[in-house]
Amino acid sequence: MERKDAFLWLKSISGISTKTIEKLQNEVGNIENLMEFSDREIYTLKNINLNIKENIVKYKSNSYLDELREILYKNDVKYFCIDDEYPSDLKHIYNAPILLFYRGDLSILNDTLNIAMVGSRKPTRYGVSCAKSISKQLSNLGVNIISGLAIGIDSFSHIGCMEGKGKTVAVLGSSANNPLPRQNIALADKILDNGGLILSEYNVNSAVIPSNFVNRNRIISGLSKGVIVVEAARKSGALITVEFALxxxxxxFAIPGNINSEMSKGCNKIIKEGAKLIEDLDDIINEYNISCINKVEFGKNYDNISLSKESITVINAIKNKGVLQIDDICDYTGMEIKSVNTLLNELSLKDIIIEGNNNTYSLNV
Incomplete structure (x- = not known):
């Protein structure tokens, strides 16, 4: 029996946790030999709960293990353990998963630079634009993007990456054959079709409980060299990933946002606490050994878009000041509010500017 099979067998037994498996390894040495133990030998194991010993005896058979493997095979799910070709960055985190299940290309994890992107499930248009733009630009530099397949920033981070040259990894809080939320099943399929990876520490048919999604955050950060928070409220779940990362x-890294936007409170908070502010792509790539690359401009190039002189004046006003209300735009441009309002509507339709909270406007990066 391979060690990963021993872990698969034991993890399927009720009451057996990673800590229990560690105790068993200390007792028996080679865990893959445990199934060959007699019932009497199992009952004499020290520091193991009696109910767990009874369950080990109950499920101690090769036919039971074969059933587990057959279920995985039918669901097109593979598995590997911490003693296999396991990602070195993940292997050394606290409470590293001893067994992982996956669909897709596992080589991505050891292929190149992996960076995580997380954020709000209810992003603003500004957050969506940032997530897609940054992930695509990093992807074009050969960086793989890791996220959690949640709706919102996670989804747009995966999408942006797939628009570039890199691959994306989705770490789930459910099993690899049961991507949640269900509205992202099509996105999960697209990730696989694009040569990406779906990863989970939960076996097929495992119960999905809220703590799963907290626990998977340690894997998202553990697989990555860094974590980018795109947009997050002060109590956002994305900040849990930041805690694991630290x-x-x-x-x-964090993208600063409008001080009046609730979705920027979390990012602005961690920037004050020491997270690196992202102003352009250099703020990310300078932290890593990414050499021989063409500099990518952070932001959209509007040169190829047909714009009136008045539209360009409005764009330049917003570009110079960052975020402006319509009255301020009128002051800076000297235009009447009716004209400015028409121009803002046209620029919004062209996806050049974004309307934020309190009737504020910013450039779509």
């Missing part, structure tokens, strides 16, 4: 010694 504990694991990873770089943390």
């Amino acid at each position: 504990d694991q010694g990873r770089n943390v």
Whole structure:
């Protein structure tokens, strides 16, 4: 029996946790030999709960293990353990998963630079634009993007990456054959079709409970060299990933946002606490050994878009000031509010500017 099979067998038994498996390894040495133990030998194991010993005896058979493997095969799910070709960055985190299930190309994890992107499930248009733009530009530099397949920033980070040259990895809080939320099943399929990876520490048919999604955050950061928070409220779940990243010694980046936007409170908070502010792509790539690349401009190039002189004046006003209300735009441009309002509507339709909270306007990066 391979060690990964021993872990698969034991993890399927009720009451057996990773810590229990560690105790068993300390007791028996080679865990893959445990199934060959007699019932009497199992009952004499020290520091193991009696109910767990009874369950080990109950399910101690090669036919039971074959059933587990057959279910995985039918669901097109593969598995590997911490003693296999396991990602080195993940292997050294606290509470590293001893067994992982996957669909797709596992080589991505050891292929190149992996960076995580996380954020709000209810992003603004500004957050969506940033997530897609940054992930695509990093992807074009050969960086793989890791996220959690949640709606919102996670989804747009995956999408942006697939528009570039890199690959994206979705770490799930459900099993690899049961991507959640269900509205992202099509996105999960697209990730696989694009040569990406779906990863989970939960076996097929495992119960999905809220703590799963907290636990998977340690894997998202653990697989990555750094974590980018695109947009997050003060109590956003994305900040849990930041806590894991800091504990694991990873770089943390954040995109600043409108001080009046609730969705920027979390990012602005962690920037004040020491996260690196992202103003352009150099703020990310300078932290890593990414050489021999063409500099990518952070932001849209409007040169090829047909714009009136008045539209360009409005764009330049917003570009110079960052975020402006319509009254301020009128003041800076000297135009009447009716004309400015018409121009803002046209620029919004062309996806050049974004309307934020309190009737503020910013450029779509």
